[in-house]
Amino acid sequence: MSESFETPSEPVAISMIAGRYLLFDINVVTYLRRTHHICGVLIGSIPQIPQQNLFLGLPLELMPEEAKFLVEKEAAYIVDDHAWHKQRFSTLEGSDKRKYLDSLRSKGLEAKRIAEGASRKRSEHALAKQAAQRRRMDAQPEGQITSGDITEDAASESLFEDARPTSPTTSAASSKPDIPYGVTPTTSYSPSSLPENTTLQPTPLVPSSYPLFEHLHSRNYFIMPGLRFGCDYNVYPGDPLRFHSHFSATSYGWEEEFSMIDIIGGGRLGTRVKKSFLIGGEDPDGKTDEAPAVRTFCIEWGGM
């Protein structure tokens, strides 16, 4: 599909819902990952099978740090979805309303077109298979067919494949081509109706580890949440889909005390999983105008 390569125009909207920063558009998700090295975490599961949580889909949840970074870079702005819905939905009428409904309708038609294309391809494939099967059967003398798996398989396959083209939904849809699929929108407004004034939105509140996040991100590292390794961030030298992470990073205040067991535990776990345990924080004395000075140390097991 051509849409998957669409580049959204900056700033993009980040929906804030119940204190979470969410993205609902796959184009925005891939764009931010490509150009800003912002990965986020996919959190959407299938409503009827929520226990299937190995492969999650949209929406994408951003860490507050990621949201703040994008806002400060003016690559994105925050939309309070709840407030914006309340404000917009009651006043949505006339041409705006029609435009929004039209956009839903065109999405539904598009979904239908794709689904029908897929089902047509499927039935063509099945018919071709069936024809091939028949030819083979004709070629074989009657008595030689052993009651083997092949016939069994073919029979069950054709049974299922045959059911598709005659199923009521497809035949009904093809007889009435104008009825679009029902689309459940992820937002209650069309993207064009988003607030014009983007500077008024407050920047997200972030944990005290933000300077370390910014420091690592500015050095072209990709950063993911560190829960799995008991740290603040997992730090990757490139896209996490391609690279093993180099560091498990934990941020401390400049004068914040930590015990040796934290260093040893982090260092040992990091080394075990082919990472280095990185500790760092903002040095209040080394501050410059453009960036806070962040000091980092990497810890690995000494092997002795």
Place this chain on the structure above:
Amino acid sequence: MLNKPQDFKHPAHLHTLASTILHNLQYQHDWSSLSIHTHSTLNSLPLPRPVISGLPPKRAYVHPDEQIELVKAEHATRNTSVQLPEREWVLPSHWEEKWTLSKFSAVFNALENVPPASGDEQKETDSAVGWQWRGKNRHKRLLLATLHDDSTVIYYIMHDGIVKPRQN
């Protein structure tokens, strides 16, 4: 009141800690030419605490990129290169202690990249494979030695700044 930095004396417990670690390095890990530094070799000011330098029996740390170079060179020349050990800094610490980033950075700021030579180590040529990661070119690092009450000492390598992990 002490006026000259040379006259500064660290508390006795820090000296004891350093000598215990030194003893462990010498007799358990076969380190040689060990010495305890009380003053910075950069500016002769007192160090935050006494720090040990010494020569391990074999290389204590090989940078992952250097290792790749070494393997490549070995593959090309078909003979195994001998890795001479390098002098290392060792920072003594105790299990019960609390550290902060500021304390660690004070230690690192007071140390040179490489501990001063004692004359015991063998000199290697400047053009040896992997020279970019050794000697003065190396990233500032130290071994963090932690002493437990049961006399166990554990060693962790600590780098100043972002250094990618070894592929061990």
